[in-house]
Amino acid sequence: MLPRDTLSRWLAVSVCWARRAGPVRSLSVVFGFLTLTLLGCYALTERGAWRRPSGSDQPPQVRVGRMVRVRLLGGPRPTAKLQITCPYEVRAAANNRLLRAKGVALPASVVRTARDGGIDLGDTHLTQRDILLVPQRDACVVVNGKTYRGLLRIMRTDRGLAFTNQVDVESYLRGVLRGELPKNFHPESFMAQCVAARTYVLYQMRITPRDKTFDVYDNEGSQMYLGVRGEDPKADAAVQQTRGQVCVWNDRGTDRLFCTYYSSACGGMSQRVTNVKPNDPDVPPLRGGVVCNDCYLSKFYRWGPVRIAKKELTKRIVARYPSTVSLGTIVGLRPKELTPDGRIVRIQLDGSTGRNETLIGEDFRLSVGGHVLKSTNFVIETEADAFVFRNGKGFGHGVGLCQNGMETKARRGMDYKRILAFYYPTSKVKTLYR
Numbered sequence: 001m002l003p004r005d006t007l008s009r010w011l012a013v014s015v016c017w018a019r020r021a022g023p024v025r026s027l028s029v030v031f032g033f034l035t036l037t038l039l040g041c042y043a044l045t046e047r048g049a050w051r052r053p054s055g056s057d058q059p060p061q062v063r064v065g066r067m068v069r070v071r072l073l074g075g076p077r078p079t080a081k082l083q084i085t086c087p088y089e090v091r092a093a094a095n096n097r098l099l100r101a102k103g104v105a106l107p108a109s110v111v112r113t114a115r116d117g118g119i120d121l122g123d124t125h126l127t128q129r130d131i132l133l134v135p136q137r138d139a140c141v142v143v144n145g146k147t148y149r150g151l152l153r154i155m156r157t158d159r160g161l162a163f164t165n166q167v168d169v170e171s172y173l174r175g176v177l178r179g180e181l182p183k184n185f186h187p188e189s190f191m192a193q194c195v196a197a198r199t200y201v202l203y204q205m206r207i208t209p210r211d212k213t214f215d216v217y218d219n220e221g222s223q224m225y226l227g228v229r230g231e232d233p234k235a236d237a238a239v240q241q242t243r244g245q246v247c248v249w250n251d252r253g254t255d256r257l258f259c260t261y262y263s264s265a266c267g268g269m270s271q272r273v274t275n276v277k278p279n280d281p282d283v284p285p286l287r288g289g290v291v292c293n294d295c296y297l298s299k300f301y302r303w304g305p306v307r308i309a310k311k312e313l314t315k316r317i318v319a320r321y322p323s324t325v326s327l328g329t330i331v332g333l334r335p336k337e338l339t340p341d342g343r344i345v346r347i348q349l350d351g352s353t354g355r356n357e358t359l360i361g362e363d364f365r366l367s368v369g370g371h372v373l374k375s376t377n378f379v380i381e382t383e384a385d386a387f388v389f390r391n392g393k394g395f396g397h398g399v400g401l402c403q404n405g406m407e408t409k410a411r412r413g414m415d416y417k418r419i420l421a422f423y424y425p426t427s428k429v430k431t432l433y434r
Contacts, residue, residue, distance in 0.1 A: 179224030262401035267394020285424035294408035327351025
């Protein structure tokens with residue numbers, strides 16, 4: 001619009017002139033005034049100098065990268081069985097350049113390392129070491145009998161072929177939930193698990209180094225990912241009903257993602273994340289000390305005794321930590337630090353050579369076997385040729401969410417947001433995208 005003082009002066013002059021003129025001239029003046037005003041408003045609107053706010057003018061929603069890279073089969077291997085059940089393209093992973101377009105499906109074939117350094121894809125030989133298979137439809141990639149949504153990257157490494165499923169986060173979650181929860185768990189448990197799993201994978205995607213070619217594993221090293229085989233109505237509903245929702249904590253006015261660890265049964269109390277992962281951020285939601293009286297329905301709420309020969313235990317420790325071979329046979333185990341409820345934070349290994357080494361308790365447990373020693377909450381007895389682990393409590397590392405405790409709370413009427421707030425203190429659920 002025209003400036004207010006200009007309009008006022010123009011209107012005053014016009015009125016004064018109109019008093020001296022006849023009716024026809026007066027109407028002409030009024031018409032001219034209205035025309036000038038409308039044209040001025042139109043011009044300013046076109047330039048963007050004045051415009052009524054509208055929804056389309058609001059700041060755009062922050063975009064979240066949603067293509068997660070999942071390392072399949074536990075790691076590289078020389079061969080694998082591969083099938084693509086629809087037409088597909090073969091592209092160079094580095095620059096997306098089209099290498100071959102296949103108008104038909106790939107029948108069940110063996111993909112293997114080629115002698116010249118490339119990749120043999122069934123009867124097709126490719127000189128490239130890093131390829132991307134792009135199917136024309138979803139859920140058409142079958143690796144070792146498991147069907148996956150999205151794309152498949154095959155990269156030749158020094159240890160063989162690495163297979164990576166590139167898939168949208170929401171589709172990924174459809175294949176995770178049944179890998180983590182029994183099908184008879186409550187719908188609120190599925191929704192709580194879904195938000196925790198989504199937060200976990202988005203956090204991993206953000207902290208993955210640029211030179212790393214995948215974000216998460218398809219196994220317990222990250223989250224159990226079953227692909228299409230894991231999809232069912234209850235899991236799909238949980239993904240849809242919590243779409244884009246994550247757990248965050250407020251860091252001086254900024255909502256931040258954190259690594260939403262979870263385990264099967266805490267055994268009575270959660271522990272601090274830095275007890276298990278010393279290099280992880282010591283954030284408030286993961287500082288442990290959450291008393292949980294609800295995981296008693298787990299068959300591993302209490303476990304043991306477990307007896308392991310000293311030679312066998314030594315063999316397992318050396319396989320994971322070769323430097324411990326200098327200990328000889330491990331003849332003594334001494335807890336060096338305990339949590340208030342009895343979890344071993346650090347443990348000393350005494351060897352027959354007189355040497356000793358100290359491991360993080362969780363690393364010791366996983367070395368012996370995560371399904372052998374269900375947790376680090378146990379009492380050690382030493383026999384002549386064996387160790388006996390008694391009075392075990394819980395299953396898993398005990399950081400963050402307790403899945404069996406979550407289920408009891410859900411069946412008592414607690415909704416998924418309250419469950420998450422209970423196990424991740426100071427956190428809240430926030431929607432990143434819809």
